Amino acid sequence: MENTIFSLIPPFLAIIMVVLTRRVLLSLGVGIVSASLLLANFSLTGTVSIIYDAVKGIFVSEGSLNTSNIYILLFLIILGIITSFITISGGSRAFGEWAITRVKSRVGAQIVTIFLGIIIFIDDYFNALAVGQISRPITDRQKVSRAKLAYLIDSTSAPICVVSPVSSWGASIIALIGTILATHNITEYSAFSAFIQIVPMNLYVWATLAMVFIVALRNIEIGPMKIHERRAVKEGLVSDPNKPAVDKLQEDLPTSKKGSVGDLVWPIIALIVGVVGTMFWTGIVGSEGNVSLLAVFENTDVNTSLIIGGLLGLAVTIGFFIRQVLVYKSVDKSVFKKGVWAGTKSMLPAVYILLFAWTIADLIGRLETGKYLAGVVEIINLNHSFLPLILFVIACVMAFSTGTSWGSFGILLPIAGDIAAATDISLLLPALAAVLAGAVFGDHCSPISDTTILSATGAGCNLIDHVMTQLPYAVISALIACFGFLVIGFTGSTTLALLTIVVLLILFVIITSRRTKEV
Template sequence: MENTIFSLIPPFLAIIMVIFTRKVLISLGVGIVSASLLLAEFSITGTISTIYDSVKGIFVSDGEMNYSNIYILLFLIILGIITSFISISGGSRAFGEWAIKRVKSRIGAQIVTAVLGIIIFIDDYFNALAVGQISKPITDRQKVSRAKLAYLIDSTSAPICVVSPVSSWGASIIALIGTILATHNITDYSAFSAFMQIIPMNLYVWATLAMVFIVAFRNVEIGPMRVHELRAVKEGLVTDPSKPAAGELKEDLPTSSKGTVGDLVWPIVALIVGTVGTMLWTGYEAAEEKTILAIFEYTDVTKSLILGGLLGLIVTLGFFIRQVVILKAVNGNVLGKGVWAGTKSMLPAVYILLFAWAIADLIGRLETGKYLAGIADSTNLNSSFLPFILFVIACIMAFSTGTSWGSFGILLPIAGDIAAATDVSLLLPALAAVLAGAVFGDHCSPISDTTILSATGAGCNLMDHVMTQIPYAVTSAIIAGIGYLVIGFTGSTVLALLAVALLLILFAIIAGRISKVDWQET
């Protein structure tokens, strides 16, 4: 069953079920069982053993604790507790009142979120969660739905990281490109130079980022997003009250009337400084060459997240103690309630992540990615179609497996092989197309950890985020796909970017007019 068409069954089954039933855990569970059945050749005892090994592998790998996954789960819990005590200390209320005096429109709230997402480019996990914490008070005050907030966060996390050389993504990609260049004895440019040349060729990233600002400025609400935005504007409900949302506090916690903006800002600053500082430290300790790229290549992201989270938590509790002891604004006995409320708010995200990691492991064992990559490797079409074909296959692979890293880890070397054997001038466009497609698939997949964390950071129901984001992401992908056809047939990145820009302008004009009429009619 491995590396065959049957390996597509579990991911497609899980994705189709989650889209139609909106029951994430059940759908992922069906995907896990079906993958285990295939791996165990339909043996019941073998299936149970396979599921157990997969779940165990989340916490223990090769006889050692899998600290990376454990740190992410702990970081989520810590972030929930930080959010809880920021609310108790009055920081969220005060920041919201401060922001509403300065950010005076829905457009402004969305632009602030998008800019923050672009600025905080160090790591996609950190981006998704940190931007959500900062932006929620602003977007809530301006009646921007959490679904829209999740879309803005998701569209400015991985897309920015994949084109930033100074990020956990960029450094790893540069190292992988270096291996590809060495394999094919290409000495015309270095790995870093190749990465920098690839940046403008990553057409999906530029289409996605442009789409974010078009959506904000032109008030473009496509498909399900319109329902969420209308509810937010007309009823003041930024979430669907009938659906659970990860990262959202459910407890009716007391709030200090003496809270200030600093009660929110300084814990977030401590979180950012602690995380980035630890990333630099761990990377410096591990890297042989003490260059900034080497430091980011070897940085321990998950360890940095947990240490930065602990620093943020300490600062948060410090401000809470100030409210209790000095200002006498809240009662100290709310401590336990705050910890539990924050922990409970993150449990849905924890459960979904556990299921997503399990199915990702099983899909990896089924070699679904290798099967899809083999399709690209065996294609005999005109080499001018190569960037477009690789883009489409990377989209499908990342969407099916829920991982952009796994997708470009498998497909980049294959893209290098195909380009070197057919037309080496298409090497960089081919690599760019793989990276772009991997980001798209990861961007949209309901089993992707970045999708899950973006919904968590925004306090949005996961499937609401997935279904409202897909129309925008697919539109950007179609535009990018046309751009890759232009690159393949002309060899010109400039013409491809012009084609993408013209299509985006056309979309902005048409969609903006339709949305304007649509909103006026309602």
């Protein structure tokens, strides 16, 4: 069943069930069981053994603890506790009151979120969670739906990271490009200069970022997003009260009336400084020879940085809570246990979903779904000029099916290099750009993607609501990017491709504006 068309069954089954049932854990569970059955050749005992091995692999790898996954889970719990105590200390309330005097419109709240997403480009996980934590009080006050907030976060996390050379993504991609260039004896440019040239060719990223600004500035609501935005504006409900958010606090927590903006801002600053500082430290330690900025980000330990930064942020948060207890006497110390439990419990749904998503991702990897999809590229016999478009579409499908952009471009980038070298070497960089763009789109839309899950977590949005409301915008951006990749494939001109993107976005604005007026 491995590396065959049957390997597509589990991811597609899980995705279809998510859409039809709106029950994430059930759908992922069905995908896990179906993948295990295929791997075990429908042996029940083999199926149970494979599932156990996959779940065990989340926590134990090669005889030692899998600290990467454990740290991510712990970071989520820490973030939930930080959120809980910021609420108790009155930081969220004070920040909301402060922000409402300065951010005086829904558009302003959304633009602030977008700029935060662009500025915090170090890592997509950190971006999604930190931007959500900072922006949520502002968007809630301005009656921006949580679904819209999740869309803004998701559209400025991975898209920014994939074009930033000083990010965990950029460093890894540059390393992959270096291997491809060495394999094909290409010496005209270095891996870093190749990456810089690829950046403007990543057409989905630019279409997506432009779309985010257009949607925020012109209040363009498409599909299910209309329902969420209208409910937020008319009823003041930023999320569907009948659907649980991924990280919604399950208990009413007491809130200090003497809290200040600092009770929210300083824990967040400590969190950011702790994560970024540790990323530099682990990158320097892991670098050999001459230490450069690129080497630092290539060798940094993101997950360790998250946990250390999270602990620093938590320590500062607890410090402000103690001040409210001992100095201001605005809350009782007995609230501490309640705050810890409420914060922990608020993140358990996200933890469960991530565990299931990691399990199915591992099983899909064993089925070699990615290799099968990549192989499809090699047997398609079309005009070479269609290569960027074909690779973009294949990467979209692969990342959407597997829920991982890293896994998709890890498999497809070398294959794209081989195909370009064997057909038309001038298409090498556009081909690599198309793979990166498609991988981001697929990961962007997949309900089993960890970045999708974390974006919903950061926004405090129901996961399925996030997926369904974001999908129309992402698909439109992808379709626009398709035309751009056709142009770049036939003309070799990045400028013409970008102009094509601009023209199509203008047409999108004109068409949606007319429809809005008609409505």
